[in-house]
Amino acid sequence: MVLAMADEITRETLLNLVKEQGEIVRQLKAAQAEKTQIAEEVAKLLDLKAQLGEENGCSHKLILKTPKGTRDYNPEQMALRLGVLEKIISVFKRHGAETIDTPVFELKDVLTGKYGEDSKLIYDLKDQGGEILALRYDLTVPFARYLAMSKIASIKRYHIAKVYRRDNPATTKGRYREFYQCDFDIAGQYDPMLPDVECIRVVSEALQVLDLGPYLIKLNHRSLLDGIFAACGVPQSKFRSICSAIDKLDKSPWEEVKKEMIEEKGLEEHIADKVGNYVSQSGGVELIAELRKDKQLMRQSAAVQGLDSMELLLKYCGIYKVLDKIKFDLSLARGLDYYTGVIYEAILCGDDIGVGSVAGGGRYDNLVGMFDSKNKNVPCVGVSLGVERIFSVLEARLANKGLKTRTTEIEVFVASAQKNLHEERMKILVDLWEAGVKAEQSYKKNAKLLAQLQHCEESKIPLAIIIGESELVKGEVTLRVVSMRKEIRVPRSSLIEEIRKLLKTLS
16 A cells, blocks of 8 residues: 555656656747757656656557667768778878777766866766766867876877767767767977977868868967957956857857857957957968057967967968968867867868868867876877768768769679589688688579679679689689679689789779
8 A cells, every 4th residue: 555655656746747847848948948958858858758657557669769969870881981080090190190099988077177168068977886977078188188197298199989979969960969089189298389280281181081172271379369358358257158159150140159248158248349350350371460460469468479379380381281271260269178279170161061160179288287186287289080070071972973882892702603513612712711802602502693793793893703513624713804794714723813913903
């Protein structure tokens, strides 16, 4: 009886909670609240309804879908993805980078307080064995923790792994909650702008090798932004929050950003207008000369330092032959709190998918010190390539052209023209494998020859070996160039040599 009463109270409590949560969702929708906030409250409502269903003994039909903001990749998509990663890694290695890996989750304290307003997008995990954990938001903060923990003073590393953000996803634009990042970072005490310009060169090389079309790398400097804010009268306590607002200028018009500065950040309108006059400017070396004429700005030491750094950086960009891909843009802010110096962002020009930034990064000299007991800093600069967005562009381009990506690397298919020759096929296969040739056969003992050859054409396998009774008697095989449907007789003794010659001519 007591148990039944407890059950009844549980159901009643859940019903009330469902009603209350439903009302919260309705109010948020009516107030046109942020989509991320609405999504969070809807998720809570669905969770309560699920609990209520379980309490009432209802069995729920399993809905087969990937969680919101995630996706499966089929073999064709994975082949394209691996091709993209291979090209990016080749660029990283060309510049002498070595690779590391870190856990997919970190202690929550490691991640919090490092991302500014974006900290709300961190995925928290429930207490596991006495530790409060969170899924990693990016690869930069775990890298800084790794440097501090391992007492590493200098390293050039790349890291390719999944990261997680409790964001409002837009999968058509390559924005997910689970996605890969490709990071390249240089850590160590070096002369100004030498590592920074190499990171910009790395971005340029990666986008070039991926053949994504025209692109532009926007540059700015956090010290210059701080100098601008100070010259405009922005309180120092609001520097980072105003930076986060300006960071939205690539997606939102100035009027919306200005409104956020005034209504949400508490900035006075005339100060916001002054900031707007600065962040609307962009150009090249001539912009530096123009800003140096601004007496009010030149009173700010941070602005002077930022302009000096940008002048040197643009000079080095000229030496590294990337100046034609560069734009000095004062609206570039990069919302994350940990940036301290040069910042940059790469965008595709003229792409019709609207994926936005495909790479971004900058200097973060104080992050490692946050994890060191003696506050010992290791200066760092790095870049992150948004592989999901790059993948979206390439996938759409292939779809538009009606092209398919080959999903295997098989070079030779071993086929038989008559029955009961599967053991002979197996003998040839083992010779091919031992010689390092990528080869396969049908798993049917007596597959029809036409079906075997059709498989070769559909899978774009370049060569096929055909054996029959007559070939076995003469110690030969028929070697077929699949794309041309051309056949030649080859002695078994020289088969491997002939295959290698043909593969070289077909590549």
